[in-house]
Amino acid sequence: MNLKVIRYSGSKESTLGLLFIDGLFACYTLEDEFREVKVMGETRIPAGKYQVKLRTYGGHHTRYLKRYGSDFHKGMLQIMDVPGFTDILIHKGNDDDDTAGCLLVGDSINNNQVKSGFIGNSTVAYDRIYPVVRGALLNGDEVWIEMDIRMFDVEMF
Numbered sequence: 001m002n003l004k005v006i007r008y009s010g011s012k013e014s015t016l017g018l019l020f021i022d023g024l025f026a027c028y029t030l031e032d033e034f035r036e037v038k039v040m041g042e043t044r045i046p047a048g049k050y051q052v053k054l055r056t057y058g059g060h061h062t063r064y065l066k067r068y069g070s071d072f073h074k075g076m077l078q079i080m081d082v083p084g085f086t087d088i089l090i091h092k093g094n095d096d097d098d099t100a101g102c103l104l105v106g107d108s109i110n111n112n113q114v115k116s117g118f119i120g121n122s123t124v125a126y127d128r129i130y131p132v133v134r135g136a137l138l139n140g141d142e143v144w145i146e147m148d149i150r151m152f153d154v155e156m157f
Contacts, residue, residue, distance in 0.1 A: 001136040003052065003145040005029050005103065014096045014117030015044045016109055017148070021132060027125040028109040030117055032096055038084050041100035045088060045147050051080045052090070052133065052143040060089055074134050079103065079145055090133075090145075092122040105129060 003026075007017040010033060017029040031044035054075030055061060064073045077090040085101055093104040095118050105126050106119030136143050 001133065001141055001143045003133070003143065004148065005145065006148045007031075009112055009117075010034055011112040011117060014112050016112055016117055016119075019103075019105060019129070021129065026129050026132075027105045027107055028119055030093070030095070030099065030104040030106065030109070030119040032099055032101055043101060045079065045082055045085065045101065045103065047147050048082075049144055049146045050082055052137070052145050053078055053080055054134065054137050055089070058087065060091055064091075072131070074138060077130065077133055092126045094119055094122055 002022055004020045004023075005017045006020070007015050009016040013033055015031045015033055017031070019026045019029050032042050034044055055078040056075040058076065061073075061076050064076065067073075079088040079090065082088050089102045090105060091102055093099055093102075094106070095116060098104060104119055105122060107121035107125045109120070110118045112118075133143055
């Protein structure tokens, strides 16, 4: 399975993107902003292609397992081997305060050139895409995510 994030807007606080699963639009994304030099918990994922695996430990895993139960939640979607980063997850959240370098998903999004980036209906999007990716991983399929480089790395306005 191939996931791809196409970044289309960057600001001082956030980066907005589109998530595609095997070439089909799945939802919007929000990440931290671009930085030339990484700042822990405040820098988006570098452009590149990374493997995604299930992670069955940590605070997010415990919270999601409690919320969803073991029939639905089999582990967090972790983006592996990101240079200079650890514990990068795909999860729910609404703005850059909800991500520490992770990828947030949602079904609505604002214009981060006008005000601080915000992604809405995050739970709805997560509840829809998680079973698809989880299912592929549980079937033994490899899952890869490509973080696109095409997005402007400067504030536009």
